[in-house]
Amino acid sequence: MSHPIEQLKQIMAQLRDPESGCPWDQKQTFDSIVPHTVEETYEVIDAIHARDWENLQEELGDFVFQAIFYSQLAQEQGLFDFDDVIRSVNEKLIRRHPHVFSDQVFADEAAIRANWEKIKSEEKSSAGREEQSILDGVPKSLPALSRAYKLQAKCAKHGFDWDTLTPVVDKVREELDEVIEAVHDTPPDPAAIEDELGDLLFAVVNLTRHLEFHPESALTRANQKFARRFQGVEALANQEGKSLDDYTLSELDRFWEQVKQREKNRGSD
Incomplete structure (x- = not known):
């Protein structure tokens, strides 16, 4: 039996086969896959936040598949393949960690970080991607x-x-x-x-x-808290056999305060 990664690469190639592949996979492009990559990223994050390790394993598999998919598209266009992707990240990690993979010694973590940034800058310069601004390295597609x-x-x-x-x-x-x-x-x-x-x-x-x-973490916690409390409001409303739309705002606020008090009593937040 082939190595799992090799098997996944073979599956991907079969899905993209012009004659016998899957019609959906055949028509995909770099751009068309991007929304799926974003979705898979957030599904990984959701699994981590939920401490759902079984689901995390599955979501990480889907995430790896995204890298395989992009690499297959690149291979078809003669750009690079998945082995090139892995080789480049291996080389980069070794190159950027001389304090681990060589005898080079640094005074402290700050010195290690400064050397990391120096190496990154040298890499971009040698690749003809030298930054004109210190902000050039911040991805524009970030949230x-x-x-x-x-x-x-x-x-x-x-x-x-x-x-x-x-x-x-x-x-x-x-x-x-x-x-x-x-x-x-x-x-x-x-x-x-x-x-x-x-x-x-x-x-x-x-x-x-x-x-x-981090603002994303802080806002994520606030979102989770709001959703949890509003679901508590819904539960209280359902106990009385009425729709949320049947209550006034002041009545819903009263439910909200009950939920907050219940959480405080439980030491939730």
Whole structure:
């Protein structure tokens, strides 16, 4: 029996076979697979957050299949194949970890990180991909919160950052005031309001970064908490045999407070 990875590569090649393959797989392109890659990424994340290790195994398999699929498309176009992908990442990991794979010694983790960045810069320069800006390496397709975090972190490495928390908090307050001011303008300017909301979100991301949290993680926790509590509201409403639409907002708020109190009693949050 062939190695599992080799078998997966063979399966992929058969799926793409022009004569006997699967019609859906045959018509896929690099661009058409991207939405599926994004979806599979989030399914991996969901499994991790749920601590569902059996499902994580399955989702990681789907994730690996994405890499196999892209590599098959590249191979068909004479660009590279999956072995090239694995070979390049092996070489990169060894090259970027001289403190592990050679006798090179560094004073501390900060020195290791600085050398890592130096090696990355040299790699891009030798490949003709030298950055014109320190921000060029931040992927434009990142989710907006993550990209804001990365942009700020990149700038912070070069001294463009506040040293203390106070001005960071002040900036959040300032941006909130500007949102309120834009909302109350007569007539209101939707584009201006959106701009101010974006500035507020950017400032909040900076606050989470200074507090050493990631905005995606913080917002994920808030989303989970809201969904859990609203499902509790739904359960209380169902106990009375009525639809949510039959309740007033004040009645639903009362259910919400009951759910919050129940969580506090359980020490949930």
